[in-house]
Amino acid sequence: MTNTAPSDPTFDPDRPAPARVLLRGGTVHSPEEPFATAMLVEDGKVAWLGSDSAADVAHADSVDEIVELDGALVTPAFVDAHVHLTSTGLALAGLDLHDALSLTDALDRIASFAAGLPAGETVIGQGWDESRWPERRAPSPAELDRAVGGRPAYLSRADVHSALVSPALVAAVPEVRGAVGFDAEAGLARQDAHHLVRRAAFALLGPGARGAFQAAALRRAAELGIGALHECGGPDISGEADFLQVLAAGRELGGPEVFGYWGEFGAAAKALELGAVGAGGDLFLDGSIGSHTACLAHAYADKYTLGASYADAEQVAEHVVQCTEAGIQAGFHVIGDGAMATLLDGFDAAAARVGRDALYRIGHRVEHAEMIPAGGIERLLAFGIVASVQPAFDAAWGGEDGMYAARLGAERARAMNPFAAMQRAGVLLAFGSDAPVTALDPWGTVRAAAFHQTPEHRISVRAAFAAHTRGGWRALGGRATASGMLVLGEPATYAVWDVEPEDVIVQAADERLSAWSTDPRAGVPGLPDLSVGRGVPGAVRTVVRGRVVFDGGRVG
Template identity: 30%
Template sequence: MQETLIVNARVHTMSPRGTLRGAAVALRDGRVLGVGDELSVRSLLGRSVLRVDAQGGSVIPGFTDCHIHFTAFAQRTEQVTLEGAGGLAEVLERVRAKAADLAPGEWVVGGGYDRNLWPASDRPTAQALDQAVPDRPVALASKDGHQVWVNTLALERAGFLSGLPDPAGGVVERDEAGRPTGVLKERAADRIWQVVQDPDLPTLRRMAARAQQRLHALGVTGIHVPEGPTAFRLFQEMATSGDLALRVCMMLPADRLQAAADLGIEGGFGSSLLRVGPVKIFADGSLGSQTAALLDPYQGREADGYRGVVVTEADELEDLVARATQAGLAAAIHAIGDRANRMALDALEPWLFHSRRRGLRHRIEHAQLVDPRDRPRFGQLGVIASMQPVHGPQDRTLVTRHWGAERAGHAYAWRSLREAGARLAFGSDAPVESPDPLLGLHAAMTRRLPGEAWEPEEDERSRERLTLQEALEAYTLGAAFASGEEAAKGSIEPGKLADVVILSHDLAQLPLEAWEELHVRGTFWDGRVVYRSQDLPVEMDVRVGS
């Protein structure tokens, strides 16, 4: 196997050794062999090595995205993309164009529309889609993925026009006459996806290969995936064929908990390539779809007392946590609103000592709005806060609009949760947001996107910003801790997996105003180059003699 020497680097080891300037890293047989001065590290390697000059840029452990919907991300590039569409007319035009390229009768599937960006007079309806595409079913996921907009053919195929009652934990928007409008939320949306035609496995593998390349170019070497059997089969097939070059922690859907328990499958089963993670359970919905479960009514909804949607009621949530824990599986509970986060913590609390004995590391996914009284419970219960920092600046306007200024001041409380003892593990929620960890780092440190002007309302929330070291930890060592792999990855130390990223600049010296210049120059996974930019100097270093 190729031996590699990375030199002239600012190495963020994420270990007790800290950050080393002008250092070198040796990689061999898929492991880190040594870290230190170039002369000493070079002596650990053989005669012929691949010498990579970091040119003073930062070298960091490979990023892990702790929350990415990988197959959805992979498929999005071949679906109708609705990101940035400013209104109904623009969406319908994109849908028409996509339908023209498809075979007769094939579903038009897409996503990314954001109703919050549209004029108030524009409303997504089945009738509007019928006029654009009358001869085939259409299913369009919202930006947050918690609602789907469909036409009449899709409503028929999913049984919504046959008088079926609304599913528990789901919302079917209806007109004055009680007819479905075409917008379905939470578990009602699930019925649509159950009848949508999925791509076959060879097609999905082709999409996955491209998605994997895109992640490598962003420095991502590991992913935690909250998806179902199709994704699990995909990763197994890719692993068997040698095509999988990401370390995958697979979250199990709650509806497969009993099957996993009956088989005796416990968390951590697998390998460093593909392993079983926690059971994914939904407590509520999302901010954008206004289905996040709140303790108090939504802003402007005080009159009717609307507080969002509880997807899994408290008694069922407690039962799922109990069954998972007894089966040796941690829980990963999706909770956006403060009510949902309290429900999740309440469900986990009775299992504190049992979980510690079994080594189970429970997580709350997103934790976007946590009541200040509940923050200390994360540390007390050992609950990991699996968060996506880019949501902070992206959702700023929606948070104030739907939750109000006071609750907005409590949202995305990265520092407060960390200081309360929560272990942070960062991700992207792609394809909801970009999977670029460099955007996430910037958001965690500034609560802004690169190049974005400072928003006055963020002044009082700036206390939640993280340092560079703290934000990096959440993408590396914190991510490894979340999957129980901190002994094998998450830092650059001898014996650990050789998943390493070379950046174009020294993170410790780069002004935040110049962040847009920062990019990944090289990504090493299992000791081999899986991405290399044109500006990364690489040469063979061959030494002659005994």
């Protein structure tokens, strides 16, 4: 592909985009023109779709730029419907333990990172997961203290619902000692204690450091063909200053668009003042499976606890009513089946006050929705609730030998993340990563849904791609500004992929799901072959509303 944009993916937003750009010589994924090989972009919108020959006759002499695709694939850009940008940048540029192979490996990495910091500076890192290590345990307070050289340290678990805290950080935040969820012997903070130490740790990041992490995360998103992200902030996640700076970065850095959700009960007006599109996202009803804080209807298999419940149905109802009356989305973090029951009971109570139709028109959200009790999917549909889900969770922790099975037992683990059942029922799915919990990886997310470790939960590649593009825009409710499709008049937000033409296929769906033909004559636009064992496509260029936000040159 001919490159005409700067190689730096942090595009200058003050530089005007070319008024008319013609892309030709590739494959354009469009339901409107399934055999298109060329696309005209005019003033940031899709103005024409068709064949190369028609493009040459009608448009080649009247454009400002011609992009020769050389067989590349053009698709709508992805939407990641659940991210934490500052923490994602911290994982990219700081101490990331996601791929640590053992306790010893993790301690070595922590010590090496700490040794490179100025004396006394707090060590902030994330991503450790003891369930993957042969030792099956996290570092002790003494081991952590030695590794960080006596510094304050906050190291969040992979699920970001608990954290290791060094003795020096506990001394700096003495109120954590009496907080719910603090285990002094293990040096581990869950629940309220985790919120305290997380706020304290992130308060130590100045605007300059936060800005650098946010820019790194936005660059990475652009490099992966992501055109929009939903930032999930809140007082117990990163705080108002960070949330405002993330939204500003989305406006000012010229990268992917950022839509913010502010997770705080009773704060619909505040969410709007902060520039959020909804009062939800990570508004916690419970925690996570890995940290034993997801709220369950029956006790964990490996620990006698029901987890943690952070709100009741009455609080859910009050928040939903307030948001509905304000005309904005509510949204809640829900993982366990006990928390899902609380959510649905809260919506029942809200419907009794404002009417089911009023709730349905807004399209409120639930994040994660990993464990759904019997009849719960039908109730989600009845309220018009959007399910913002993360297929990479199953890829990371599902399966017969995964962490979910260890925590819950194989039978309950097999029932988790029932994407096919939700899709069949008509629940709107929007895919995201919850980065940094799992990495920004849109094609990997599509593959994880299509090849779910529990076969009955699989959906087609086509449906998964729609959930990661159109679904992300529809999940914004009335705040959506695009459809996520390359059709006439829509914003030209797209990605160009280095894929051989013969690898662009209509991948056969599971026989239980298939209602469309793979025959080329059916006119179903193709997507990359994501069969297990194949690599994922690399982005060549990412464009947001006609502006190039990443250009990496022709790959291969």
